[in-house]
Amino acid sequence: MYKEIIERKKLPVIICLIFILCIFIYISKYVSSLFIDNDFLCGLFDVFFTIAMIVIIMAEIYKTNIKYKYSIIADQFIIHKLRGDSKIEVENIKFKDIKFIGKKSELKSRYDVISNRRYICSLFNSKKYCCVYFDGSGFRKFYFEPSADLVDKLEFIMNKDKECFDVKYRLSISI
Numbered sequence: 001m002y003k004e005i006i007e008r009k010k011l012p013v014i015i016c017l018i019f020i021l022c023i024f025i026y027i028s029k030y031v032s033s034l035f036i037d038n039d040f041l042c043g044l045f046d047v048f049f050t051i052a053m054i055v056i057i058m059a060e061i062y063k064t065n066i067k068y069k070y071s072i073i074a075d076q077f078i079i080h081k082l083r084g085d086s087k088i089e090v091e092n093i094k095f096k097d098i099k100f101i102g103k104k105s106e107l108k109s110r111y112d113v114i115s116n117r118r119y120i121c122s123l124f125n126s127k128k129y130c131c132v133y134f135d136g137s138g139f140r141k142f143y144f145e146p147s148a149d150l151v152d153k154l155e156f157i158m159n160k161d162k163e164c165f166d167v168k169y170r171l172s173i174s175i
Contacts, residue, residue: 001073002072005069008063012122021053024052066081077154079142093131093135103129113140118144
């Protein structure tokens with residue numbers, strides 16, 4: 001059994017929001033200078049940029065309260081979405097159904113995916129991993145950001161399952 005919890009760090013979010021706020025201020029001043037004679041349009045653009053910034057701030061506050069728990073229990077990989085006291089199971093996959101786990105650039109085969117999801121908390125993360133699995137009705141894909149320990153454990157379990165399959169296959173061949 002293994003589990004880890006990831007959450008969005010607040011400092012990059014604050015820096016990004018300050019940067020967006022500065023851009024909105026500059027755009028607002030530029031638009032105001034274009035319509036210097038029309039106070040109504042200047043006020044309308046100011047209200048628009050203020051509302052847009054409030055919506056962006058509210059969305060980022062909502063996202064910073066979301067955490068994901070990645071768990072390996074027996075032969076299953078489970079992902080829970082945590083928000084406050086609520087805990088929702090969003091993925092529950094048996095390792096035998098997993099076709100690929102790794103970085104997206106390493107994905108060699110093309111799958112007709114019916115669902116594509118993201119269980120990621122960071123804004124700028126180059127350690128994004130992809131998982132493709134078959135759930136009975138089709139292939140599903142999701143992105144997640146595991147730690148190095150979780151990656152090692154997933155690779156160990158996936159390789160162990162392949163070795164067991166190879167041994168079973170070799171034993172079933174008659175000579």
